[in-house]
Amino acid sequence: MSSEFAWSTEQVELRRTVRAFAAAASPQEEVRRLMASPLGHDPAVWSRLGEELGVLGLAADEEYGGAGDGLVSQAVVIEELGRALVCGPLLGSVILGATALGALNDTAARAELLPGLVEGRTSAALAAPLHRGGFDPAAVTVTATAHQRAASPDGAATAGYTLRGSVPHVLDGAAADLLLVAATIGGADTDDDDDAVGLFAVNAGAAGLIRESAPTMDLTRRQATVSFNDVPARLLAAAPEAAAVLATTAETAAVLLAAEQVGAAQYLLDLSVEYARTRLQFGRPIGSFQAVKHLCADMLVLVEQARSVAYHGAWALDEGTDDPRIAASLAQSVCSKAFTQVAAMTVQVHGGIGFTWEHPAHLYLKRAYTDAALFGSAETHQERLAQLVLDEAGAP
């Protein structure tokens, strides 16, 4: 237990290590080479992050190969990876996959599936609607059919299922070894969506699985449309556990993505300030003009506020010091706005050069707008906050 915002010396050291690694293993030329490659990342670098540095499972329990350090440490790592736009299945394997698996009651499944992700040997993707700022059971587009009645008395856990349906925008879905899929269990006799959703595992090689890469605006991040044509699947969590696991996953993802947004925005601030110091117009550095200087000051304010809410979220989820729904929505609403605004301001501070393909600004701009749309827009999260803070508290 540590008090909020008191980073340990280990965490400060961790930041240094990951930053140095990213600078050496993923300079920008490498990011550009990988974003044009079919896979989109270098599996050797990814597994070095997992095995050599051991930074892909800091929040996972030690018995599953993780470090058991908690989300604050994992957030520090993600902040640094985001700063350098390090390519890899961060969203699918770490932010979503490891989080969802770590929240399962099924310890056998955890023991079987988590270590590979943590070590960076395997990768995962989650096919579940999280884009509305939480898990939205009504938006599930896959159905599961039990094709064999359970013989044992504990029922569903031993039943075999097949999945049918299609899911767009599956992050890191095309290359994932393991697909985690939210599906409505057919024939479930209930009106409540939560009570009908299960979480399933599908192997990459399963029959009837079709994955189509979708061309993305942010070339450093991959998405796929994943279709299931009676694909055999293994039930990881039945209703109502699955909905709870996915809700937790959405909250954790909101907070970890916020850390990435902070790291990338900090990089843009540093880049803009450096440029404003050195670019001369009218015989003086452009940073001496107040219009430019004040843009930079506003970027600093945005980054600092984003850092506060992102790490508040990580600490709150680790230590239970805040309502996780509030902490998560706070993190996403502030950090999405901060990163997109800082990215837009960075282009402006740079003038024409900031709009070129050669300049890094567009890579971050695309990341900023993509991040903001992944797990619920800033407005979506503010609507959730309005419900939690204004409507519930204000109700008589």
Next chain:
Amino acid sequence: MSADTADALAAAGTSQDDDRGRVERAARGVLAGIDPATATTAEFLGACYDAGLAWVHFPVGFGGLGLPAGLQAAADAILAAGGRPDPFLNNPIGVGMAGPTLHGHAGEELRAKLLRPLYTGEQMWAQLFSEPGAGSDLAGLSTRAVRDGDGWVVDGQKVWTSLAHLASWALLLARTDPDLPKHRGLTYFIVDMHASGVEVRPLRQATGQAEFNEVYLTGVRIPDTQRLGDVGQGWNVAMTTLMNERSAIGDSALGRGSGTIADALGLWRDRPDLHSPALRLRLADLWTQAEAYRLTGERARVARTAGPPGPEASIGKLVGAELNQKIYDFCMDMLGPEGTLYDSYDDPADTLQRRFLRARANTIEGGTSQILRNVLGERVLRLPGDVRVDTGKPWRDIPRG
């Protein structure tokens, strides 16, 4: 701030548990010894001072314990929960600015004499900095201090001096050498507000009240023992005051939903008849901004080291001031026609309308928002300064008006 500064801030957050325990025990000790419900404000704050909990990073015997400033939050949390009156609100310029300035620049005798009554509020303080011709450009001020035997004689006019009508003491910045460039000819003093030649005239403000004043200084004698810092070093001392002013004003409220956002939330709760979907989303946005502001204040408190607050304290002042204005704009929009009423300009009640008007000053007092953006740009981000027409010139040759 650069990533390296962020790292340093992060590293500084690592706290020692023993020291924290000491602070927490001292705070509980105060509450065990004296009941804030029955003691006067001065008695209770006096007990806090004597226990070293006024400013934990000050030396023992001077209101402190000689511990890292980051531990102040631990004392404040316990004392505030126990019902301590807010020492800053009780004597804002004294506790927020004069205390830290005395700590950094006054000799032992002055500190021993002044710090305790300052903290208890028995002696109020004011800040004689701004002048009609020198606001943002504080270093351009004209009030003269001329050496006279073992003291100084001061002549000039100050303006916007908050609380001067209640103050026993004031912080004074005056010009001792008009032939030097403006920053180098300044000297810093503390002045007895009851000394002869000090005349305070109330200034009425937009709210109808007169929280601030004009102060005329005519042949005011100040003993040299009331000089802080060397002759000609006044600007450095003033920096301590200004940085503490910004961090004191910028210090966000302690708990979620407290501070000025409480006014908007209270209005929302009390007046369902005025609800609309657009206002609801606007309030959620303001609440989110208030949280980001509050948590950034928390983070700065944890990271605070023993030194004086740096220019990054300006972040809180800037954000807090602009947020207050947005919050009271929201209240006015929600009140609609009711907001157009104002009970009295002679003696206004503390209504939302009065707070709305008062908030307009937030982006001016303690450094305007434009100046604060300059400070963040130049002192935190190290961007080059603006082109200046007064650099290196003797102060007397600089145009004023």
